[in-house]
Amino acid sequence: MNIYATEKSQHYLAQVTSFIHDKILPVEAELLAENRRLNHHQDWTQWQLLPHIETLKRQAKTLGLWNLFLPDSELGQGLSCVEYAPLAEEMGRSLLAPEIFNCNAPDTGNMEVLYHFGNEQQKAQWLTPLLSGDIRSVFAMTEPDVASSDATNMQATIIEDGDDVIINGRKWWSTGLGHPNCQIMIFMGLSDPDAPKHQRHSMVLVPINTPGVTITRMLSAYGDFDAPYGHGEMELVNVRVPKSHVIMGLGKGFEIAQGRLGPGRIHHCMRAIGAAERALSLAIERGQSRVAFGQPIIKLGGNLERIAQARMAIDQARLLTLNAAWKIDNLGVKHAMTDISAIKVVVPSVLSQVVDMAIQIYGGAGMNHDTPLAGFAAMARSLRLADGPDEVHMAMVSRLELAKYK
């Protein structure tokens, strides 16, 4: 228990922990192997869902362990950011868990956008089936032809045309685009290049099957296609949707992006911390059970110091993230900008180091998919680029730091 825990949070944490322990972990290896068997090829059009995962989703939903990320008491369980954080950590221990509790990226972020900024019709049409877990969604922002770390480089366009908007552009690393149930994307593009800098972009809801949308391929990240979600590349040529699909109105893209920012960052960082804890425990279990040169591996060389370093790094990363969550809840996102950027840099880096250490202790089995370690490694590597490369966030932290001296 720590200073940030509330009774409500502890209550749900206990339930989520039990569910993962009793229902997910015992079948995790088998499900991951089945997924690789069914989906380990790059033809995403043939990707399939695992029936048992659908069963587990229904069970979690029945128990009310569903949409816990949403701070709404009716649609979710009314958990604040700091209250949800330990649940996200727990879910992060398994690559399968977030989906089972309907708490996986990018759907959580997309649901938050619709919840906070969507109008009633948009909510009815898209938020409702997302909250029920019936469909999946995509957030289409990064582009292949420019340095997307600078959002102002964005080239895709969203042009008004009567009651419609016409969309053109290429996007990639659109996570979830390969999912059999993926039906909707939130697409960000340039709607008015002459407007003030932060009013040039818009977000619009585009059904995946709209004419003019072509999925080119799925991208692998460190060899991993992350099926059945996939990281997609697509081209939109003269795609036409009604203006009513624009979220909040044209020119509101950056405003929405800012709002999507804080809690989503907390979520993925806490999941990464859960993954790091899992990796640490795998390292310890393996290191204690295998013997070399007359001793358990864990006692050889600098291994015990590495365990200590991992413990210290994880604990610090967690406190930094919880404190950022506390600031978001209590002071608002604007007073947590340093923290929100800092965790983006710190947490994936800690996960990378811990996973790397665990694989080194695990030996060959750590690189193979017999354990979740290789999956965590790919996730950690992706997170150092996704959501803006670390360097952009370090630039933000130093800019805010220097601003104190003016």
Next chain:
Amino acid sequence: MNIYATEKSQHYLAQVTSFIHDKILPVEAELLAENRRLNHHQDWTQWQLLPHIETLKRQAKTLGLWNLFLPDSELGQGLSCVEYAPLAEEMGRSLLAPEIFNCNAPDTGNMEVLYHFGNEQQKAQWLTPLLSGDIRSVFAMTEPDVASSDATNMQATIIEDGDDVIINGRKWWSTGLGHPNCQIMIFMGLSDPDAPKHQRHSMVLVPINTPGVTITRMLSAYGDFDAPYGHGEMELVNVRVPKSHVIMGLGKGFEIAQGRLGPGRIHHCMRAIGAAERALSLAIERGQSRVAFGQPIIKLGGNLERIAQARMAIDQARLLTLNAAWKIDNLGVKHAMTDISAIKVVVPSVLSQVVDMAIQIYGGAGMNHDTPLAGFAAMARSLRLADGPDEVHMAMVSRLELAKYK
């Protein structure tokens, strides 16, 4: 403001901050230079106190900014560990401040020992003048002839002899031994080699001027004698003190050491965090004011990333320390063992890195004593060995981690 702040803590923090800002920082450079002028030689018998520091001590005392570290409402201000922590950080910004508020090591730790474990007579004779700031003290534990990282190596002896105990042994790195007002030491030694492991050692109060105590020399740490405190080496030959000078009774050495441990660790770590903040601000100020190759130095190469790394490391180190303090206050030292060891490793390392970065940005002036940076560097380096080398504490963290798997 952060989650750990209380109103009481904020109240004293504001006062301490003002005092340091208004009365210490403006004269700090001058006082440090005067100290070097008066005391920069190794003959500690000639070391002198600076009159202006004595004046500042009286002012702080008058304002009630005195003994704030002590959790007693009458002798101190009744601040908990987590409440005192930000005050210690603030004091750590200046090498001179802790003494001025009567909150400097090792006297704070020694006062805590006397406060918690001393009898009435010991308190009257030694705690009272320490609390009033009239005398200074020493904690004599580390020995030159053995690896003191393993406390069971200790060779000094404390042997019962009628109503007295007779003490023999060599100690070094006894901080404060060169101070003109140093009058008393808490001396730890072996009193019963045949007792159970943690009942073999005792702590005894030994006045510095007791016959048989010979101060051999002061030791420099990275070239710094740390005058007028000094890190002393001494020899005790057949030193005889009444048995009433033994604290808590023979065999209680380890028990007392454990009790001294937690809060003292919080104090020195928070002071180190304050020093790191000061170093960071010096780096930024210098980096913005000096120009090379057409730009402020702060913008060259990877400097801005280094500023961000420093901010992120300091924030994590502070949260780790505050959380350890919160656990000590709320759960007890025994439930904070991992944290108390972790901060010992993390915080001096962060201070080392931040100070090193600041010196590199500062250039030659950073190595010289024109700024507090070289002093902070020596302090950081010492802290990685003092109070047990980092490696011993990493071993503790990993031992506690593995214990979870049994």
Next chain:
Amino acid sequence: MNIYATEKSQHYLAQVTSFIHDKILPVEAELLAENRRLNHHQDWTQWQLLPHIETLKRQAKTLGLWNLFLPDSELGQGLSCVEYAPLAEEMGRSLLAPEIFNCNAPDTGNMEVLYHFGNEQQKAQWLTPLLSGDIRSVFAMTEPDVASSDATNMQATIIEDGDDVIINGRKWWSTGLGHPNCQIMIFMGLSDPDAPKHQRHSMVLVPINTPGVTITRMLSAYGDFDAPYGHGEMELVNVRVPKSHVIMGLGKGFEIAQGRLGPGRIHHCMRAIGAAERALSLAIERGQSRVAFGQPIIKLGGNLERIAQARMAIDQARLLTLNAAWKIDNLGVKHAMTDISAIKVVVPSVLSQVVDMAIQIYGGAGMNHDTPLAGFAAMARSLRLADGPDEVHMAMVSRLELAKYK
């Protein structure tokens, strides 16, 4: 040019460099994509060779750019270890090149074993077709059920039975086992548990299609099956081969392993250095061509310092490896033990860092298979475990260092 270059080495280097530049790099992306298309699934029995690679192999062979690794003037070109080293580096720039010059692991190591330790019949049967590039081979050493970092843990057995030996055991990470042309393995196992420590093991030639050999699966390394080579897992149950298949005689396993050690280490380290150079150049090209926040990415944040760090690390790693090669050639493997272990630790670590940096600069495209970077990353990660984990080699370096003080 550097001190280690000879005219002969420079001659072949120029030819290899031209071949790679003119014939491999222009089609590399296309061939890698075709390979992924054909072979990106885990069913190795369906893996195919790329006809164009076979064509390139014939061209290289015709030009005499073939078996350059072999220090024999007739079968190879008589290049010493230090002379071949820069050629290996050049080949390492492309994941496809080593095979095209018939210089890829593990076949090179296996050919060296046969060349140095095989008898005439073994050479005729297996070395000749390996040298001609008609078949591929496997080195079966690592086992799934024990910590293989300690070779004495090996459990597989090779038992004499009349004129035959009978082999039992499980092996994995047998690289090349999935290759359509793979026909022979060098299998290491325990032949006499009661012999002196370094005479207990033997190496025996086992045709892949011998009854009792079952290939269980191919293992992915960080998601990469490395098709069409593959890292195989297999089981041998009562596999019987004639005693004439034993290399050098029973009990000679460690002696052969030692002989295989030095040059093979040089080869893979130099290839890794070539990969690091390629990664560095990709980082620079991308960093100069993409713009963010008004500047080429290469100029942002600490990127230029990272380029410098990469250059300095690669140059040091190369000199260390060349110097090890020089010692092997001039003083013998026994006088290069520290160096041979040191490069095993240093070089893959440098490759890991440089590739990671390059990916971070490259952005999303760096993680995907559009560049060789993700492949290099998997290779680097594997090399930190393959051939003994880094930690085992650090233990060797420190043991040799301490031995100087006896």
Next chain:
Amino acid sequence: MNIYATEKSQHYLAQVTSFIHDKILPVEAELLAENRRLNHHQDWTQWQLLPHIETLKRQAKTLGLWNLFLPDSELGQGLSCVEYAPLAEEMGRSLLAPEIFNCNAPDTGNMEVLYHFGNEQQKAQWLTPLLSGDIRSVFAMTEPDVASSDATNMQATIIEDGDDVIINGRKWWSTGLGHPNCQIMIFMGLSDPDAPKHQRHSMVLVPINTPGVTITRMLSAYGDFDAPYGHGEMELVNVRVPKSHVIMGLGKGFEIAQGRLGPGRIHHCMRAIGAAERALSLAIERGQSRVAFGQPIIKLGGNLERIAQARMAIDQARLLTLNAAWKIDNLGVKHAMTDISAIKVVVPSVLSQVVDMAIQIYGGAGMNHDTPLAGFAAMARSLRLADGPDEVHMAMVSRLELAKYK
């Protein structure tokens, strides 16, 4: 033995090694303690030379172990840069040795300037007594009021006035300025602000006792005044010397600085490598002789890996430096620019890490002046700033790297 060794180099190396082993190391601790006793205060006007060091200098001179750094066969021994390098390493093992062989900075660099660029009269007046070891010298370049990492910031002026030049300006970190025998400085300043960028500066010989030269103070580096050399701060007000004191003529400052660059860099880097070797051996000896928790300290935690890391880092740093020396000798300084900058960054950093590790293993005694470690630490820290901060040299390495792509 390694590839770079020549017979001539080995011959002198054997003699230097014997001299250090037989005559310096046995009295080193005593001499360092005597130096601290005599000179450990900041009043440089009272600093004294140690008679025994003067005796050792005479002995080395008699044996021809004198001015070995100078590539002249008559004035020195005609050793090339790569031949002298191992001698510099050996001398670097002791803080006292370089002076004893008349091979200490900055006198070596100054002698090289006079040797290569001085006219006959300048040589007779200043080079001769420097070569004989009768006087010491200073190189006055860095200034307190600007970022001296950018040489074009230099503010001191050297103005023609009839047959004289008039010099004004402040300099600091002028090493050797406190030495009792220091008589001459090479002063660099701005002589023509309107000339092309690299012809604006000049170097002029200024006797220390010229009217208008005021030594303000000696600077400490990490608490170390480096007596009896000292790092001086001085002011020159209307200092007048004859124009014949200008080296090579006005406007030649940068040309001379370039020429001084390469070999001097090799010398100080090789000395640093020698210091790192010494630190490593001290760590091993202490780590083997002290026991904690039932084992020699060297076997605890990650210590053995640290020993291996030190060995690998030192070996790489040495090869990088020797290779730079080889390029200077064989290809010329202009073809070794990357290497000369790279060793400036790499070697002091390696020394810092190895010394830090050694101190951590040594414990408290490592921080104190009982061993050379604290001195090496101060030297390492200074070297990361002296001769341009590391960051400036990394910028040079990356600039040269990017230039390959134009």
